[in-house]
Every structure is written in structure tokens, then in C-alpha cells.
Amino acid sequence: MERTLDQQLGRIRQSLLKMGGMVEQMIDQAMRGLLEREDAYAESIPRQDLDVDRLELEIDEQCNTVLVRNQPAAIDLRFLVAVMKINNDLERMGDSAVNIAQSVLQLNQEPPLKPYLDLPRMSERAQTMVHQSLDAFVNRDADLAREVLAADDEIDAIYKQLFRELLTFMIEDPKAVSRSLQLLLIARNLERIADHATNIAEDVIYYVEGRDVRHAHKL
Amino acid sequence: MERTLDQQLGRIRQSLLKMGGMVEQMIDQAMRGLLEREDAYAESIPRQDLDVDRLELEIDEQCNTVLVRNQPAAIDLRFLVAVMKINNDLERMGDSAVNIAQSVLQLNQEPPLKPYLDLPRMSERAQTMVHQSLDAFVNRDADLAREVLAADDEIDAIYKQLFRELLTFMIEDPKAVSRSLQLLLIARNLERIADHATNIAEDVIYYVEGRDVRHAHKL
Numbered sequence: 041m042e043r044t045l046d047q048q049l050g051r052i053r054q055s056l057l058k059m060g061g062m063v064e065q066m067i068d069q070a071m072r073g074l075l076e077r078e079d080a081y082a083e084s085i086p087r088q089d090l091d092v093d094r095l096e097l098e099i100d101e102q103c104n105t106v107l108v109r110n111q112p113a114a115i116d117l118r119f120l121v122a123v124m125k126i127n128n129d130l131e132r133m134g135d136s137a138v139n140i141a142q143s144v145l146q147l148n149q150e151p152p153l154k155p156y157l158d159l160p161r162m163s164e165r166a167q168t169m170v171h172q173s174l175d176a177f178v179n180r181d182a183d184l185a186r187e188v189l190a191a192d193d194e195i196d197a198i199y200k201q202l203f204r205e206l207l208t209f210m211i212e213d214p215k216a217v218s219r220s221l222q223l224l225l226i227a228r229n230l231e232r233i234a235d236h237a238t239n240i241a242e243d244v245i246y247y248v249e250g251r252d253v254r255h256a257h258k259l
Numbered sequence: 260m261e262r263t264l265d266q267q268l269g270r271i272r273q274s275l276l277k278m279g280g281m282v283e284q285m286i287d288q289a290m291r292g293l294l295e296r297e298d299a300y301a302e303s304i305p306r307q308d309l310d311v312d313r314l315e316l317e318i319d320e321q322c323n324t325v326l327v328r329n330q331p332a333a334i335d336l337r338f339l340v341a342v343m344k345i346n347n348d349l350e351r352m353g354d355s356a357v358n359i360a361q362s363v364l365q366l367n368q369e370p371p372l373k374p375y376l377d378l379p380r381m382s383e384r385a386q387t388m389v390h391q392s393l394d395a396f397v398n399r400d401a402d403l404a405r406e407v408l409a410a411d412d413e414i415d416a417i418y419k420q421l422f423r424e425l426l427t428f429m430i431e432d433p434k435a436v437s438r439s440l441q442l443l444l445i446a447r448n449l450e451r452i453a454d455h456a457t458n459i460a461e462d463v464i465y466y467v468e469g470r471d472v473r474h475a476h477k478l
Contacts, residue, residue, distance in 0.1 A: 095472040100471070104340065111330040121323065121343070128347070210429060210436045217429045217436070221443075228447075252319070254314040 045110050049119060052102050056123055056130075059095045060087060060174040064167065066137035067233060071163045073144040074226065078150065085141035092134040099108045099127045105220040115247075121196070122247035127245075133170065135231040136236075142165050143222040143229075153219040157205055159227060162198045166189060166232060168229045169237035182248045188241035189253075195234040206214065264329045268338060272397070275342055275349075278314045279393040281307060282349050283386065284440040285356035286452060290382045292363040293445065296371065304360035311353040318346045334466075341466035345396065348455040348462075352389065355455075362441040362448075372438040376424055378446060381417045384410060387451045388456035390441050395460060401467045407460035408472075414453040421446045 043051075066088050073082030103120050106112065112120065147153075169188050178185040206220040206227075244252050262270075285307050292301030322339050325331065331339065366372075388407050425439040425446075430463040461473045 092473075097471055097473060104336075107326075107336055108332055113327055113330075117323075117326055121326075124340070124343070125347070128344070207437060207440065210440070211433045214430045214433065218426060221429070221440075223428065224440075242362075248309075252316055253297075254316060 041084075045116065048106050048110070049116060051122075052099060052106070052123055055095060055099050055102065057174065057178065058125060058128050059092060059099065059127070060170070062092050062095070063133045063242070064139065066092070066134055067140070067163070067167055067170070069142060070137045071139040071160070073141060074147065075156070077148050079145060079148055081158070082141040084205070084258045085138055087136050089134045091130060096127055100124060103127075105205040118247045118250060122243040124175070125168070125243045126240050129239045133233050133236045136233050136243070139229045140226050143226050147219055147222050150219055151225065155225065156203055158198050159230075160221065162195060162202065162227060162230050163193060165177060165195055166234040166237070169195070169234050170240075172204055173237045173240035173244065176244045177247070182245050185241040185244040185248075186199040190236045190238055192234055195231055199227055199231045223247055264325070264331060264335065267321070267325050267329070268335060271318060271325070271339075271342055274314065274318050276347060276393065276397065277436045278311060278346070278349050278455055278458075279389070279397045280310050280316065281314070281392050282352045282356065283389055284381070285311070286359070286386055286389070287289060288332070289359040289363060290379070292360060294365065294375070294379060296367050298327045298364060298367055298420045301360040301363040301367070304357055308333045308353045308357050311350060314317065315346055315350040319343060322346075337466045341396070341462040344462045345459050352452050352455045355452050358448045359445050362445050366438055366441050367441055369438055372428070372435055372442065376443065377421055378442065381414060381446060381449050384417070385453045385456070387458075388414070388453050392459035392463065400464075401464050404460040404463040404467075407456055411453055411457045414450055415446065418446055418450045 045173050066085055069081040069088075072081065073085075103124050107120060110116075169191050172186045172191075174182055175181065176188065181182060204225065206224045209216045209220045242252075244254050285304055288306065288307075289304050290299040290311075292298060292304075322343050326339060329335075388410050391403055391410075392407045395407065422443065425443045428435045428439045458473075464470060464472050
């Protein structure tokens with residue numbers, strides 16, 4: 041039986057949310073692996089990433105099918121374009137979670153290096169941004185999307201501070217170099233995850249308002 | 260006068276190639292800034308990135324217009340979907356070039372740290388991948404796109420080796436930490452640029468053959 045356009049779009053929305061939930065869980069577990077020094081969390085990430093990759097292909101396929109069969113216009117078309125972009129950003133967040141997990145497994149082999157400074161705070165903010173950007177999408181909430189855009193500056197500030205602190209560690213103690221570097225890579229991946237959440241928020245605004253706000257702060 | 264669909268697609272292709280050329284030049288100049296220790300090259304990158312950002316918006320806008328007005332099917336639809344994805348990858352390559360330029364400006368303030376190891380080779384390979392992925396797109400050449408996919412393994416290998424060497428520098432000499440770290444960040448951005456070229460190659464294969472090869476090596 042042929043599905044109506046609305047049913048198909050509803051299914052695509054469900055798939056995307058499922059993917060969002062999976063990626064959120066990956067980030068959360070990768071960071072738990074670090075903070076609780078528990079390898080098992082980190083070790084499960086690559087397997088979860090395979091599922092995310094599979095779902096990415098499925099979602100793109102669903103979008104293509106609807107584009108070809110239904111040739112939707114206006115808001116439905118903007119929805120599909122937004123989904124394809126968000127899909128891509130979620131998949132890359134999954135890759136970042138894999139990178140974090142790799143660093144965590146390295147770090148857990150050595151004694152912990154100081155308290156992890158602002159890394160947990162940075163992770164918490166990044167995860168909130170991811171969650172809010174997806175909420176904004178589901179609820180067509182451009183205001184919430186704008187909050188996500190604003191939050192990105194804070195992440196960048198935490199990253200810069202962490203960078204300086206970790207650089208100092210490395211210069212002061214050669215034995216801390218390898219671990220500091222891994223922590224820095226984790227921070228970098230969190231910053232990247234926040235960037236992807238920002239991209240999603242921009243896509244939401246485009247979807248809801250038909251207005252492209254990308255690069256608006258730079259141009 | 261209303262343009263024909265072919266004319267509009269031709270214009271979009273031209274815009275995308277223009278953007279590709281701009282991004283290639285940014286990467287090239289950022290690396291020149293490093294190898295020739297010439298700040299002026301690196302300093303021009305953020306300005307060029309603004310042009311790239313603007314062009315990204317224009318191209319997406321052009322694609323949206325065609326999608327809404329012409330409701331293209333089959334190969335034309337695949338072309339548009341590929342363009343929107345490639346557009347996004349090119350814009351992110353531009354961001355990576357900006358990151359490289361920032362590191363270069365830091366590095367040029369201090370005496371050069373050893374010869375730059377495999378960094379020039381890595382950059383050359385990455386730039387070739389970018390160029391070939393765009394050539395593959397223009398010429399609908401799935402074989403060339405597959406060559407790009409194969410080349411990514413080499414980039415990853417060079418990156419891993421560079422990582423180890425720079426880590427050793429950092430551990431052996433605290434005065435080398437800051438510079439080694441900047442070189443590492445440059446390598447990381449080159450690796451990322453190569454990843455984006457890989458994405459483009461995958462989009463080309465999808466466009467030409469209607470087959471999605473993403474994650475095929477992992478799944």
C-alpha cells in the first residue's frame with residue numbers, strides 16, 4: 041500500500057530522532073568511559089557507530105524516495121533538505137564519539153592526569169546543545185534553535201582555556217605530554233560536536249522560517 | 260526570461276567549480292605560508308573564507324530554487340543532492356584552511372622546528388584528492404572517484420606516523436611542545452580535508468551510478 045506523503049515524512053522524522061538518540065548515547069558513554077575510567081563504555085562505541093552509519097544511509101534513501109515519488113514543495117521540501125543535512129551532522133558526531141572513545145582507551149591505560157579540568161563541563165554543554173537542536177527540530181522551535189547558536193560561544197571559550205592549560209601541562213612535565221594530548225583531542229572533538237549541533241540549529245531555522253542564517257555572524 | 264533546467268544545472272555546476280577552485284587555492288596558500296614562512300599568505304585566508312561562505316549560501320539557494328520550480332527527477336535530482344553535499348564539504352574544507360592558517364601564523368613567530376617531516380607530502384596528497392574528486396564530479400568519472408577513496412588510506416598512514424614523531428618531539432623537548440602541537444593540528448586539518456574529498460568522491464559515485472558507497476568499507 042502506498043503511504044501518504046505525511047506518513048512518509050513522519051517515518052523519516054522518527055528515523056532521524058532515533059539516530060539522534062543513538063548519537064547522544066554514544067557521546068555520553070564515551071565520556072563516561074573517561075570519567076569513570078571504564079573501558080567497556082568506550083569499547084562499545086565503534087559497534088554503535090556502525091548502526092548509526094547504517095541508519096544514515098537508510099534516512100538518505102528514504103528522503104530520496106520521497107523526493108522522486110512525491111516531488112514535494114515548500115515546507116515539505118525544506119523539511120527533507122534539513123533532514124539530509126541533519127542526518128549528515130549526526131553521522132559526523134558519531135565519528136567524533138568514536139574518536140573520543142579511542143582517546144579514552146589510551147588514557148585509561150595510564151594513571152589519571154589531574155582532575156579533568158573543564159572537560160566534563162564542556163561535554164555537558166555540548167550534549168545539551170545536541171539535545172536542544174533536535175528538540176528544536178521536532179517542535180519547529182526557531183527560538184530554541186537560536187539558543188543553541190548562542191551556546192556555541194561558551195563552548196569555544198572553554199576549549200580555548202583548556203587548550204592553554206593542557207599546553208602548560210605538556211611544557212612543564214614531559215611525562216604528561218601524551219595524556220594531555222589525548223585530553224586535548226577529546227576537547228577538540230567535543231568542540232566539533234557542538235559545531236555540528238550549531239549546524240543543526242541553523243538548519244532548523246531554515247526549515248521553520250525559510251531563512252538561511254548560516255555565516256550570518258561572519259558576513 | 261525563464262532558463263531551461265539544463266541551463267540552470269549548468270550554472271550550478273559552474274558555481275560549484277568556482278567554489279572548489281577557491282578552496283583549493285586557500286589550502287595551497289595556507290601551506291605556502293608555512294613552508295615559505297610568509298605570513299601574508301596565511302593572513303589572506305579568512306577573507307577568502309568569507310567569499311566561500313557566501314558562495315555556499317548562493318549554491319544552496321540555486322539548488323532549492325530548481326528543486327521547487329522544476330521538480331527534477333532521476334539523474335538531475337541526484338545531481339542536485341550531490342551538489343548540496345559537495346557544497347557543504349567544500350565549505351568545511353575552507354574552515355580547515357582557516358584553522359591551518361591560524362596555526363601557521365603562530366608557528367611563523369618562532370624559529371622553525373626541524374624540517375616539517377611529511378607535512379608537505381601529506382598536503383600535496385590531500386590537495387590532489389580534492390582536485391581529483393572535483394574532476395570526477397565534472398566528468399562523471401566514477402573510476403577516478405574510486406581512486407580518491409583509495410588515496411585516503413595513505414593520508415591516514417602519514418598522519419599516524421606524523422603523530423608519533425611529533426609526540427616524541429614534545430616529550431623530548433619542552434621548548435618544542437607548542438610548535439609540535441601546532442604542526443599536529445595542521446596535520447589533523449589536512450587529514451580532515453582528505454576526508455571531505457573522500458565524501459565528495461562518494462557523492463560522485465552516488466550521482467553517477469545511483470549507488471551509495473558510503474561506509475561500504477566499514478559495514
